[in-house]
């Protein structure tokens with residue numbers, strides 16, 4: 001059995017950032033990765049994906065964006081290259097092609113069983129990602145058989161879809177991106193829209209992430225957020241990263257010719273039923289967007305930036321056609337593919353330690369797993385701040401957790 005002080009599971013950006021923090025503190029560790037560095041980006045994302053966060057924001061401990069397009073949005077291949085370079089730069093001790101099958105508590109720490117061997121560590125950091133599996137509603141089982149079903153993890157490009165119409169379920173970042181890509185391939189697209197977060201790509205000539213960061217919204221701490229459970233389950237914003245930096249809200253999609261319908265409820269006898277509350281859902285999203293823009297304007301005024309920036313303005317409310325259909329017969333042949341863009345969930349099925357709540361989520365206090373000293377989790381939405389959901393949030397999260405882990409090891413050393 002191999003002994004090491006700490007094991008980090010997962011060599012995505014979060015695991016790598018943690019490795020860098022442990023190295024800074026001279027904590028002996030190893031990073032176990034079932035594929036290669038940036039495996040999720042290499043194997044679980046569609047090729048045309050670009051980050052929706054601007055390049056200047058893709059920063060990790062000891063590493064900032066150094067290219068010539070700080071305001072651009074990184075294509076997938078560049079994300080992979082960036083993380084691969086980062087792993088090399090920090091000398092991360094990654095053991096690739098090593099899948100962790102079980103982690104359990106043993107006296108003095110944790111036993112980690114991989115497909116190759118067994119390791120013992122005093123501390124373990126779970127950095128296996130929040131988006132390993134698609135989150136699909138139960139009604140997916142009732143899609144009539146001739147219709148092809150896909151998830152963002154299996155979708156690659158429109159060419160893989162059969163001819164015919166496509167129902168994209170879910171209008172958050174993934175749903176709006178894929179709906180517009182599939183529409184451009186010439187297929188008729190219907191987009192089922194539930195609760196969503198509407199944001200413009202830019203406002204007053206600044207990227208929306210500039211505003212989210214400048215106003216302090218992304219820095220809001222988990223222990224200061226009123227409804228943390230809700231914050232952790234909020235859909236991703238309706239944003240895409242494109243070379244033209246276009247806004248991809250529902251008005252844009254409608255103008256392209258994509259049919260917008262309400263939230264998918266049930267599928268009964270092959271007929272998909274949509275909520276009639278689409279107009280209300282959209283009005284609420286508009287209201288929340290305007291609330292944030294008000295906050296942005298107040299911040300700009302308080303910061304004395306009003307002379308530097310173009311004046312405040314508001315965006316057109318979301319237009320909802322009163323004749324929006326409430327049903328779609330999936331047996332008619334009109335729709336040949338259903339794409340579930342209904343979110344993602346983590347896969348921690350290999351964790352054999354009783355640290356989950358009733359809903360199967362790991363119980364943790366800002367990444368410090370509850371009831372399992374020396375066990376940490378990273379990369380979950382709003383783990384420590386709202387920024388934790390994004391790549392750049394790992395810098396502060398890993399700083400705090402490495403500090404905690406270091407103190408934990410110190411306490412354990414004392415008699």
Ligand SMILES: Cc1cc2nc3c(=O)[nH]c(=O)nc-3n(C[C@H](O)[C@H](O)[C@H](O)COP(=O)(O)OP(=O)(O)OC[C@H]3O[C@@H](n4cnc5c(N)ncnc54)[C@H](O)[C@@H]3O)c2cc1C
Nearest residue numbers: 010012013014034039040051052053100128129379390391
């Ligand atoms: C479609 C999509 C788009 C996104 N776009 C953005 C964006 O634009 N900007 C942004 O900031 N964030 C974005 N995110 C969010 C987030 O930054 C990514 O999900 C990111 O990949 C998470 O990094 P991570 O290191 O936490 O996990 P991952 O990148 O998923 O890394 C986890 C690693 O753990 C490995 N692993 C898993 N299980 C095991 C096991 N049992 N044994 C060994 N290894 C294992 C995996 O192979 C993987 O390499 C996006 C997420 C998705 C899903």
